[in-house]
Amino acid sequence: MRIARGEYALNYVILALFALFALLPFVGVVLNALDPEGTNNSGFAFPTHPSFGNFVEAWTVGHFSDYMLSSVVVTVSVVVLSILLTVPAAFAFARMRFRFSGIIFGLLVLGLIIPDEAIIIPLYFDLRDVGLTDTYWALILPQVAQSIAFGVFWMRAAFRTFPQSVIDAARIDGASDFRILWQVLLPTARPAVTTLALLIAMWTWNSFIIPLVMISGNSFRTVPLGLAFFQGEHTTDYALLSAAALIIAAPIVLLYLFLQRSFIRGMLGGAVKD
Amino acid sequence: MTRRRRQGAWWQPYLYVLPAFVVFALFIGVPMIQTLYYSFWNWDGLSSATWDGVGNYLALFTDPTLRGSFAHAFVLLIFFSAIPVVLGLVLTAVMSRAHRMPGLSFFRTVMFLPQVVTTVAVATIWIAIYAQDGLLNQLLRVVGLSGLAQPWLGSFAYSLPAVGFVGTWLNFGLCMVLFISGIGSIPPERFEAARLDGAGAAREFFSITLPGIRGQLASALTLTIISGLKTFDLVYVTTSGGPGGSTSVPAFEVYNMAFNQGSVGGAAAVGVALTVLISIITAVVNRIQPREAE
Numbered sequence: 001m002r003i004a005r006g007e008y009a010l011n012y013v014i015l016a017l018f019a020l021f022a023l024l025p026f027v028g029v030v031l032n033a034l035d036p037e038g039t040n041n042s043g044f045a046f047p048t049h050p051s052f053g054n055f056v057e058a059w060t061v062g063h064f065s066d067y068m069l070s071s072v073v074v075t076v077s078v079v080v081l082s083i084l085l086t087v088p089a090a091f092a093f094a095r096m097r098f099r100f101s102g103i104i105f106g107l108l109v110l111g112l113i114i115p116d117e118a119i120i121i122p123l124y125f126d127l128r129d130v131g132l133t134d135t136y137w138a139l140i141l142p143q144v145a146q147s148i149a150f151g152v153f154w155m156r157a158a159f160r161t162f163p164q165s166v167i168d169a170a171r172i173d174g175a176s177d178f179r180i181l182w183q184v185l186l187p188t189a190r191p192a193v194t195t196l197a198l199l200i201a202m203w204t205w206n207s208f209i210i211p212l213v214m215i216s217g218n219s220f221r222t223v224p225l226g227l228a229f230f231q232g233e234h235t236t237d238y239a240l241l242s243a244a245a246l247i248i249a250a251p252i253v254l255l256y257l258f259l260q261r262s263f264i265r266g267m268l269g270g271a272v273k274d
Numbered sequence: 275m276t277r278r279r280r281q282g283a284w285w286q287p288y289l290y291v292l293p294a295f296v297v298f299a300l301f302i303g304v305p306m307i308q309t310l311y312y313s314f315w316n317w318d319g320l321s322s323a324t325w326d327g328v329g330n331y332l333a334l335f336t337d338p339t340l341r342g343s344f345a346h347a348f349v350l351l352i353f354f355s356a357i358p359v360v361l362g363l364v365l366t367a368v369m370s371r372a373h374r375m376p377g378l379s380f381f382r383t384v385m386f387l388p389q390v391v392t393t394v395a396v397a398t399i400w401i402a403i404y405a406q407d408g409l410l411n412q413l414l415r416v417v418g419l420s421g422l423a424q425p426w427l428g429s430f431a432y433s434l435p436a437v438g439f440v441g442t443w444l445n446f447g448l449c450m451v452l453f454i455s456g457i458g459s460i461p462p463e464r465f466e467a468a469r470l471d472g473a474g475a476a477r478e479f480f481s482i483t484l485p486g487i488r489g490q491l492a493s494a495l496t497l498t499i500i501s502g503l504k505t506f507d508l509v510y511v512t513t514s515g516g517p518g519g520s521t522s523v524p525a526f527e528v529y530n531m532a533f534n535q536g537s538v539g540g541a542a543a544v545g546v547a548l549t550v551l552i553s554i555i556t557a558v559v560n561r562i563q564p565r566e567a568e
Contacts, residue, residue, distance in 0.1 A: 011369040012377075018365070019384040022447055026387070028409050029399045085294040092290035104291060111302050113552050115504045117528040118545040121538060122308030123301065125319070145301035148294050177286065206392035208507040213533065224394035228511055231398060238402045245395040256390045260383045263390060268452055268493060 032242035054243035058230070062240070063218070064247055067226035071205055071248075074139045074222060078204040079197050081140065082147035086196070089148070090155030091181045095167065105156070111149025116209045124213050138214035139222065143207060147200045154266070158192035159185055195266040198259060202252050223248035306549075312542035319538045330543035340544065343522045346434055347503055350523060353438030354445055354502030359494050362449030366457060366487070367479040378454070385447030397511035400440045401427065404512075427513050433521050437512055441502060449494045456487030492563040499555050503548060524548045 034050040058064050092098070093105050123142055124133065132138045162185055170180050186193070211225040221229070227241075227248050234240055256263050313330050317323035334340050388396065403409045404426040411423035426436040460482065468478045484491075506525035509515060515522035515530065522530075524544050532541035 007369070008375070011375055014365055014369055015375075015378075015381040015385075018446065018450065019381050021443070022385050022387055024409075025399045025403060025443070028403060032402055085297060088290040089294035092287045096287040096290070098284070098287035101287070101291075104295060107303070108295070108298055111298060113500070113549070113556055114302060114306060115500075115525065115545075115548055115552060117504070117506065117525045118309055118549040119302055119305035121312060121528070121532045121542055121545065122305040124533075126305065126308070141297070142301045145298050148298045149302070152294060177290075202390060206394075208392075208394055208510075209529065212510075213529070224392050224507070227392075227394045227398060231394075231401075231511060236405075238405065241398050242402060245398040249391045249395040252390055252392070253387070256387070257383070260379075260386070264382065264386055264451060267389065268448075268455070 029242045029245060032238050033246055035239040054239045055247065058240055058244040058247055062226070062230050062244055063221075064223065064226060064230075064244060066219075067221050067223045067248075070136075070139075070220050071222040074136060074143070075201050075204045077136070077140045078143045078147060079200050081144045082151055082200050083193065083197060085144065086148055086151030086155055087186065087193070088181065090152045091159055091177075091185065093152065094156045094159035095180075095185075096177070105152070108149055108152050111146065112153065114149075116146075120209055120213050127214065133214050134216055134220060136220060139207075139211055139220070142210055143204050147203065151196055151200070154196050155189070155192060158189045162188060191262070194259070195262045198255060198262055199266045201255070202263070205252050309542045309545050312539055313546050315539045317538045318536035319532070320536070323539070326539055330540045331547070333540060334543060334547055339519055339522065340524075340527060340540075342519060343524050343527045343544075344547075346521060347505075347523045349434055350438050350441060350505055351499060351502045353435070354441035354505070355495060355498035357442050358446040358449045358498055359491070361446055362453050362494065363484075363491075365450065366453040367475070367483060369454075374458075382451050382454070386451050387447070388444045389448055393507035394511055396440065396444065397508050400436075400443075401512055404436055428517055430517055430520050433513055433517060437505075437508060437521050440508060440512075441505070445498045445501060448497060452490040452494045453487055456490035457483060460486035488562055488564050492559055495559045495562075496556055499559065500552055503552055503555075 033054050034052070036051040036053065089108075093101060119142075127133050127138050132141075166184065167180055170184050175184070205222075206224060207222070208224045208228070211220075211222045212228070215221055215225060227244055230244055231241060314326060314328070315323040316326040316329070334344070405411075406423075406425045410426065411420075414420060414423045424432070427433050429436075464482050464486075465478065468482055473481070504525055505523055506529065509521055509523055509526045510529070513521040515526050525548065528541045528545045528548070530541075531537040531544065
């Protein structure tokens with residue numbers, strides 16, 4: 001089917017306008033961040049003497065190197081633990097028959113709609129009572145629990161599409177369930193696992209209310225929490241704040257730019273029922 | 275050859291599920307039940323609690339601050355959900371064959387970008403835009419409307435729409451990407467047939483495009499409504515509910531009441547109400563999801 005030239009042009013104009021709308025704030029923040037230190041321009045102006053001083057200051061004075069380390073530790077731990085817990089469970093839900101599997105699966109998936117705000121209060125008091133607030137565990141464990149809800153849902157769908165005949169053949173060859181999961185299913189489900197890992201990494205990296213409630217001191221602060229506090233201390237130092245915002249958004253944005261297909265598929269696919 | 279067991283013991287599947295289930299139960303299931311329990315008590319988080327029955331739930335309707343926070347959440351839904359979805363639909367209708375265009379993946383990547391940036395950074399970016407000398411006021415001055423220029427987030431009248439507009443910016447790309455991909459899955463012959471039959475643009479949209487993207491529409495509504503109702507980070511960083519409570523939303527009140535005002539029971543009730551609201555809306559929206567493949 002041919003597309004009329006006029007329609008073509010119109011489509012591009014619309015897409016370009018909206019792409020511009022999406023990008024404009026980012027362009028603004030980059031320009032602000034490049035302003036020389038001490039000049040406080042919150043608006044749109046091309047810096048005459050672009051300088052990277054704000055990035056250096058945010059990184060050192062603003063402790064963002066420490067926050068970055070916390071975020072990396074927490075994110076990597078959450079991704080690894082979540083995948084290790086999710087994959088076997090999703091395999092059982094997709095490929096095994098057992099009593100109450102529907103109910104258990106339903107309960108786990110219910111986690112998809114439970115907001116942080118509905119669990120954060122008791123979670124704080126519980127973890128404080130066992131002395132886990134102000135530790136990495138208080139950031140990791142609740143986040144793993146949240147990732148399980150989506151992960152089981154996502155990986156079950158991936159494992160379900162696998163042809164039963166291949167599994168039967170492997171069984172006849174004497175492969176155990178565990179080997180079938182590890183050597184037959186998992187290699188073909190690699191794209192699904194990658195997407196899951198990326199999404200969990202993004203949610204963990206960007207998570208805010210959990211660190212806000214669980215962490216009281218300067219140590220263990222993750223980057224979003226660090227930025228929120230930085231914001232409080234330098235309310236109108238837009239150049240410095242912009243640099244800090246860019247630093248903390250950069251890791252996930254870079255991952256996204258390289259693996260955008262995976263990201264988009266996961267973020268939209270997770271909401272579409274199969 | 276000995277016959278091997280085809281399935282393991284009956285308890286084996288439970289072993290695969292157990293670790294995930296335990297972590298989930300400990301850190302989501304139990305706290306959820308505890309929140310429900312807390313919500314029936316008056317407790318400041320320190321001294322001993324007193325039974326309050328449904329008092330905290332009645333307060334959701336009688337306390338002006340709480341009632342206001344839910345009202346604000348509905349205003350935010352207009353910006354987070356209604357505007358991006360309607361805008362997305364209109365644009366999709368206009369460019370009904372955009373999915374075949376070269377370079378589409380570039381636009382998709384750009385429009386989706388706001389979704390992956392941490393909200394705290396997004397908030398920081400928009401604080402600068404809304405500032406006295408920020409981009410918005412700069413634009414207004416350029417077009418000769420300098421009279422309107424003001425610190426937007428500090429205004430009683432405009433702070434809520436200003437926060438809401440950030441939600442529009444966050445979510446419109448998600449809607450566009452969803453709808454464009456939905457259109458891509460409609461067989462092109464259908465559009466062709468409609469055009470041969472002389473169907474106008476409106477007719478084509480309502481009888482082919484809209485039914486064809488029902489699933490994507492349901493997803494867009496679910497994702498954007500939930501993101502609107504769960505707004506916490508954005509409000510915390512940009513306005514902290516101010517000025518004068520004009521941008522306070524339920525998710526913010528949960529945090530504020532529990533950890534700043536020592537009203538743990540009341541905060542728990544808000545958390546429960548928010549969860550119920552999200553469940554109901556999700557269930558209703560899911561009804562427009564197509565059941566089976568046509």
